[in-house]
Amino acid sequence: MTKIPHRLYLTEDQMPRRWYNLRADMKEQPDPLIHPGTHEPLPAESLYPIFCEKLARQETDCTTRYFDIPEPVLDMYKLYRPSPLCRAYNLEKALGTPAKIYYKFEGNNTSGSHKLNSAIAQAYYAKEQGLKGLTTETGAGQWGTALSEACAYFGLDLKVFMVKVSYEQKPYRKAVMQTFGADVTPSPSDTTEAGRAILAHDPTTGGSLGCAISEAVEMAVTHEGYRYVLGSVLNQVLLHQSIIGLESRQAMELLDEYPDIVIGCAGGGSNLGGLIAPFMQDKLLGRTDPRIIAVEPASCPSLTRGRYAYDFCDTGHVTPLARMYTLGNGFMPAPNHAGGLRYHGMSPILSKLYHDGYMEAVAVKQTDVFEAAVQFAKVETILPAPESAHAIRSAIDEALRCKQTGEAKTILFGLTGTGYFDMAAYEAYHNGRMRNHVPTDAELAEGFASLPAMA
Amino acid sequence: MTKIPHRLYLTEDQMPRRWYNLRADMKEQPDPLIHPGTHEPLPAESLYPIFCEKLARQETDCTTRYFDIPEPVLDMYKLYRPSPLCRAYNLEKALGTPAKIYYKFEGNNTSGSHKLNSAIAQAYYAKEQGLKGLTTETGAGQWGTALSEACAYFGLDLKVFMVKVSYEQKPYRKAVMQTFGADVTPSPSDTTEAGRAILAHDPTTGGSLGCAISEAVEMAVTHEGYRYVLGSVLNQVLLHQSIIGLESRQAMELLDEYPDIVIGCAGGGSNLGGLIAPFMQDKLLGRTDPRIIAVEPASCPSLTRGRYAYDFCDTGHVTPLARMYTLGNGFMPAPNHAGGLRYHGMSPILSKLYHDGYMEAVAVKQTDVFEAAVQFAKVETILPAPESAHAIRSAIDEALRCKQTGEAKTILFGLTGTGYFDMAAYEAYHNGRMRNHVPTDAELAEGFASLPAMA
Numbered sequence: 001m002t003k004i005p006h007r008l009y010l011t012e013d014q015m016p017r018r019w020y021n022l023r024a025d026m027k028e029q030p031d032p033l034i035h036p037g038t039h040e041p042l043p044a045e046s047l048y049p050i051f052c053e054k055l056a057r058q059e060t061d062c063t064t065r066y067f068d069i070p071e072p073v074l075d076m077y078k079l080y081r082p083s084p085l086c087r088a089y090n091l092e093k094a095l096g097t098p099a100k101i102y103y104k105f106e107g108n109n110t111s112g113s114h115k116l117n118s119a120i121a122q123a124y125y126a127k128e129q130g131l132k133g134l135t136t137e138t139g140a141g142q143w144g145t146a147l148s149e150a151c152a153y154f155g156l157d158l159k160v161f162m163v164k165v166s167y168e169q170k171p172y173r174k175a176v177m178q179t180f181g182a183d184v185t186p187s188p189s190d191t192t193e194a195g196r197a198i199l200a201h202d203p204t205t206g207g208s209l210g211c212a213i214s215e216a217v218e219m220a221v222t223h224e225g226y227r228y229v230l231g232s233v234l235n236q237v238l239l240h241q242s243i244i245g246l247e248s249r250q251a252m253e254l255l256d257e258y259p260d261i262v263i264g265c266a267g268g269g270s271n272l273g274g275l276i277a278p279f280m281q282d283k284l285l286g287r288t289d290p291r292i293i294a295v296e297p298a299s300c301p302s303l304t305r306g307r308y309a310y311d312f313c314d315t316g317h318v319t320p321l322a323r324m325y326t327l328g329n330g331f332m333p334a335p336n337h338a339g340g341l342r343y344h345g346m347s348p349i350l351s352k353l354y355h356d357g358y359m360e361a362v363a364v365k366q367t368d369v370f371e372a373a374v375q376f377a378k379v380e381t382i383l384p385a386p387e388s389a390h391a392i393r394s395a396i397d398e399a400l401r402c403k404q405t406g407e408a409k410t411i412l413f414g415l416t417g418t419g420y421f422d423m424a425a426y427e428a429y430h431n432g433r434m435r436n437h438v439p440t441d442a443e444l445a446e447g448f449a450s451l452p453a454m455a
Numbered sequence: 456m457t458k459i460p461h462r463l464y465l466t467e468d469q470m471p472r473r474w475y476n477l478r479a480d481m482k483e484q485p486d487p488l489i490h491p492g493t494h495e496p497l498p499a500e501s502l503y504p505i506f507c508e509k510l511a512r513q514e515t516d517c518t519t520r521y522f523d524i525p526e527p528v529l530d531m532y533k534l535y536r537p538s539p540l541c542r543a544y545n546l547e548k549a550l551g552t553p554a555k556i557y558y559k560f561e562g563n564n565t566s567g568s569h570k571l572n573s574a575i576a577q578a579y580y581a582k583e584q585g586l587k588g589l590t591t592e593t594g595a596g597q598w599g600t601a602l603s604e605a606c607a608y609f610g611l612d613l614k615v616f617m618v619k620v621s622y623e624q625k626p627y628r629k630a631v632m633q634t635f636g637a638d639v640t641p642s643p644s645d646t647t648e649a650g651r652a653i654l655a656h657d658p659t660t661g662g663s664l665g666c667a668i669s670e671a672v673e674m675a676v677t678h679e680g681y682r683y684v685l686g687s688v689l690n691q692v693l694l695h696q697s698i699i700g701l702e703s704r705q706a707m708e709l710l711d712e713y714p715d716i717v718i719g720c721a722g723g724g725s726n727l728g729g730l731i732a733p734f735m736q737d738k739l740l741g742r743t744d745p746r747i748i749a750v751e752p753a754s755c756p757s758l759t760r761g762r763y764a765y766d767f768c769d770t771g772h773v774t775p776l777a778r779m780y781t782l783g784n785g786f787m788p789a790p791n792h793a794g795g796l797r798y799h800g801m802s803p804i805l806s807k808l809y810h811d812g813y814m815e816a817v818a819v820k821q822t823d824v825f826e827a828a829v830q831f832a833k834v835e836t837i838l839p840a841p842e843s844a845h846a847i848r849s850a851i852d853e854a855l856r857c858k859q860t861g862e863a864k865t866i867l868f869g870l871t872g873t874g875y876f877d878m879a880a881y882e883a884y885h886n887g888r889m890r891n892h893v894p895t896d897a898e899l900a901e902g903f904a905s906l907p908a909m910a
Contacts, residue, residue: 005467006533012460078461079545079836090534090608108563110838110873152833153545172627172878176838179829179881374634378607381534383565383631418565420875423627426634 006089007105008251010082016246017069019239021058022277022349024065025284030235030352031323032060034310036452042320049221050228051236052125058236067239069121070128076120076153080109081243085251086415090379092399099402101395102259103415104248104275105382110176111146113340113385113417114271115231118240119143122229123150132225133157137187137212139166139267140340140387141173142417143231148180159226161187161195161215163342165206165335170421187212194218194316206335209268209343214316221318232268232340233313233322233347241274248412249278259290259412261398265390266294266303266361267340269347275414276359283358292359293398294350295390297369299437300333302326302346303354303361305444311345311451321452324351327439330450334437338369338386338425344447364393365436370429372396373419385417386425461544462560463706465537471701472524474694476513477732477804479520480739485690485807486778487515489765491907497775504676505683506691507580513691522694524576525583531575531608535564536698540706541870545834547854554857556850557714558870559703559730560837565631566601568795568840568872569726570686573695574598577684578605587680588612592642592667594621594722595795595842596628597872598686603635614681616642616650616670618797620661620790625876642667649673649771661790664723664798669771676773687723687795688768688777688802696729703867704733714745714867716853720845721749721758721816722795724802730869731814738813747814748853749805750845752824754892755788757781757801758809758816760899766800766906776907779806782894785905789892793824793841793880799902819848820891825884827851828874840872841880 023029032041047056058067069077088101106114126134133156138144144160151158160182167174167186174184187207188195194214198205205211213230220228231237252258262279264272272294282288294303302325311326313319326345327333333342346354353359366386373389375396376382384392395413402409419426428434439447478484487496502511513522524532543556561569581589588611593599599615606613615637622629622641629639642662643650649669653660660666668685675683686692707713717734719727727749737743749758757780766781768774781800782788788797801809808814821841828844830851831837839847850868857864874881883889894902 007467007535009464012462076836080462110832110836112875116836149836153836172875175878175882175885176875178885179832179838179878181833377565377634378636381531381565381571381604381608383634420567420627420631423630423634427630430630430633 004087004255007084007086008255009084010247010251012078014250015077015082016243016250017074018066019069020066020242020246020277020281021061021064021239022280023062023235025281028352028356029062030348033320033322036312036317036321050217052129052131052227054125055122055236058239059234070124073120073124080116082247083108085248088380091376094379095396095399095403097399097403098406098408099399100408100410101399102412104244104412105415106244107415107418111142111149112420113142113146114241114244114274115143115146116149117243118231118237118270119146119150121240123147123154123156126227127154127156131156131227133159134229135159135216135220135226136229136231137161137209137216139163139209139342141166141170141421142340144177144182144184145173147229148177148182151182152180158182159219160184161189161212163187163207163209163212169424173421187215189215192218194318198315208315208332210315210329213314214318217314217318232270233345235349237270238273238347238349241270242277244271244274244414245277245279248275257410258288260409261291261293261411263293263295263391263394263411263413265341265387265414265416266296266346267387268343269350271414271416273347273350280353280358293394294354294359294361295394296361296363297338297341297390298363298365299439300327300342301363302344304363307448308351308355309451310454313345322348324348325354327444328447328450331447338390340387341390362394364390367429367434367436369393370426370434382415383419384415385419386422388416459542459710462539462541463710464539465702465706467533469705470532470537471698471705472529473521474524475521475697475701475732475736476516476519476694477735478517478690480736483807483811484517485803488775488777491767491772491776505672507584507586507682509580510577510691513694514689525579528575528579535571537702538563540703543835546831549834550851550854550858552854552858553861553863554854555863555865556854557867559699559867560870561699562837562870562873566597566604567875568597568601569696569699569729570598570601571604572698572729573686573692573725574601574605576695578602578609578611581682582609582611586611586682588614589684590614590671590675590681591684591686592616592664592671594618594664594797596621596625596876597795599632599637599639600628602684603632603637606637607635613637614674615639616644616667618642618662618664618667624879628876642670644670647673649773653770663770663787665770665784668769669773672769672773687725688800690804692725693728693802693804696725697732699726699729699869700732700734703730712865713743715864716746716748716866718748718750718846718849718866718868720796720842720869720871721751721801722842723798724805726869726871728802728805735808735813748849749809749814749816750849751816751818752793752796752845753818753820754894755782755797756818757799759818762903763806763810764906765909768800777803779803780809782899783902783905786902793845795842796845817849819845822884822889822891824848825881825889837870838874839870840874841877843871
């Protein structure tokens with residue numbers, strides 16, 4: 001057998017040159033975005049006031065299987081990609097499992113996460129269209145950092161609305177974004193109608209991704225030369241993130257490996273959708289049949305306890321409606337520390353695949369997640385982001401199951417990023433001050449009450 | 456010409472399996488460590504109460520050219536090495552220089568710096584000798600983090616004394632070390648004689664690496680089963696860090712390249728000594744003649760304004776005397792933000808090479824350093840540590856000189872680490888609150904007055 005290295009880097013030449021559009025191989029398509037008033041499906045053109053034109057077309061394109069990655073995007077990818085495929089020899093040994101555990105590590109860049117993959121694409125298309133700048137929201141700050149880097153690189157202005165609870169927990173995230181030239185505002189803020197309305201309703205709210213999205217969209221549509229960009233949920237984002245899965249599959253092929261189980265954390269779905277894309281293709285085309293597992297926080301369980309329904313993507317009701325697993329746009333997640341997973345909805349593509357039985361979902365508790373994070377860090381030496389640690393938790397659980405059954409399964413999980421800016425959460429865990437919030441049925445019902453009425 | 460990739464990773468198989476001991480090729484040796492009372496040279500055995508035995512022997516070995524890297528050390532290296540050799544295409548373009556700029560990036564690991572290279576070696580030898588634990592000091596926190604990772608991996612206890620000003624500026628550094636199981640105490644502290652003496656003299660001091668070393672050494676020699684380890688200055692550390700230079704030279708050979716200029720930041724000399732090792736070997740053996748430049752902060756200018764003299768390595772006078780460029784062990788550097796460069800002395804090996812004319816040194820001001828850091832980050836997308844940014848400043852200056860002269864020189868610099876934990880310093884720079892402290896001659900004279908009297 002070939003000796004499998006601890007970390008495998010594809011060469012620059014081996015880097016994928018096309019993104020893969022999962023929708024092209026889905027037997028049934030996700031339901032289209034619809035207008036909140038008329039409930040009519042939205043054509044690409046109707047999205048042009050919000051998104052760059054090329055991105056709007058990617059958003060609505062269900063048939064083009066592959067999109068060429070533009071050269072300037074590839075050039076910036078080459079500053080941190082291909083990312084390593086890692087064999088977790090030490091974790092396997094520590095668990096005493098016969099399973100082979102692989103992880104694709106996306107944290108080796110200054111944003112500290114996979115978010116840069118889509119940020120670069122979105123900034124590039126904005127520049128190509130001759131825009132002045134972009135607006136966005138950020139939760140944990142990884143998306144905002146990534147977009148700051150991309151905007152600095154392509155010479156675009158950037159306004160970031162950062163979920164207030166994260167803004168306060170992570171003061172230095174803001175400083176990183178500012179180093180790359182971005183404006184950062186805590187959300188909800190009094191700079192937008194949407195923000196003022198949310199504050200009027202609850203002046204002490206810590207905010208949410210949903211609120212921040214409302215503010216960023218409003219800012220974009222009311223400012224000449226600006227468009228809005230989003231780091232997750234959208235079809236275009238999953239398209240760009242497919243590079244994670246494409247590299248993973250290619251690297252595993254070089255090692256003569258293929259995963260039995262693919263695991264990713266799921267907030268809005270950007271990492272999960274990207275990681276699983278080519279493996280899901282294999283599954284949709286009947287070539288292979290890996291198990292695919294989405295891992296979400298028990299505090300924000302959109303797949304495992306949400307409804308598959310049309311809902312707003314934001315709290316302020318400025319976006320179109322998307323059909324997805326959702327807790328209701330009015331659901332306010334508890335301030336847990338995996339800021340990137342505090343979102344009421346889920347990518348429509350992933351929601352449809354889950355609905356149709358192509359993937360599984362599990363919800364895990366925060367203290368169990370941090371236990372896995374610390375165990376992983378000590379043997380694999382990478383300090384994971386809390387978001388990523390959800391996938392670690394599930395990978396460990398699956399590997400321990402293999403230990404019981406004696407099966408030598410091959411597990412691949414996505415290690416989306418690093419936890420350098422999440423040390424307040426780690427401290428809370430170490431000090432025993434971390435709580436596990438699991439919403440009651442009554443709390444969920446309150447969220448579902450915010451779902452828009454459909455004919 | 457071969458197309459040179461943005462990042463070149465050697466494969467696991469190409470990883471160097473031996474460290475290189477620069478002293479073996481020096482025509483004149485650095486002066487030996489001597490006993491502070493008798494002024495007699497210290498044999499390896501006399502260091503056993505402080506250092507592990509194998510490390511003490513490495514410390515005093517001037518003739519063994521190569522040391523095999525133990526297999527368990529190689530195994531842990533494989534979790535983050537080989538590190539990438541990067542071609543700074545974007546920086547070259549931004550500067551409009553004909554120079555080719557390369558950098559060896561050591562920040563792709565959780566410690567965020569090159570420090571892990573020696574931490575692993577030192578922890579391994581301690582474990583091999585059957586010790587219970589280690590003590591150390593840390594400035595910026597990178598060494599402490601690295602050693603925490605290594606001790607967690609090998610199952611050793613660790614007590615870290617962290618320079619108080621850094622402890623306060625970087626609360627989350629502490630949390631990272633604690634995640635890996637280390638005890639962290641701000642220095643000076645009341646837990647040691649040395650700390651209490653320093654506090655009695657100046658209760659409000661922000662501390663220094665020199666103070667913290669005194670405390671850590673005292674703690675090691677007064678606790679059964681503990682030894683002291685240091686992340687810089689020592690000959691053994693330069694030996695372990697030679698892996699940086701060995702990988703760099705090997706990667707450049709694959710690209711058919713060789714540096715005309717090699718640049719590294721210099722605090723105690725760990726990165727610089729490691730990066731330049733094989734190039735200095737070429738120079739010592741007359742095979743090539745690259746310029747080698749040490750870059751230090753103007754606030755702590757040991758090479759450019761210090762004396763070449765025997766001095767204590769610490770402030771509390773618990774260490775042997777080393778002959779080196781020093782500002783005097785009583786010199787208290789201004790609280791600038793490159794914590795890793797706030798040390799009164801300099802590696803005896805590098806001091807000797809500098810004294811004998813084999814390398815140059817420049818001192819740079821902090822605001823100029825951060826200007827270079829931000830310029831670099833925006834085009835190369837890596838947020839550099841302030842320490843590393845000293846080398847960036849000098850590399851940019853050399854590249855701009857090439858622009859003036861039209862020379863297409865090949866520049867290699869060491870990008871020792873990332874700046875995620877230095878955002879308070881970046882904020883101070885952005886807000887215009889950063890000051891440049893350059894010690895007056897009177898301040899230097901005060902430091903020199905602390906040099907021990909020699910017969």
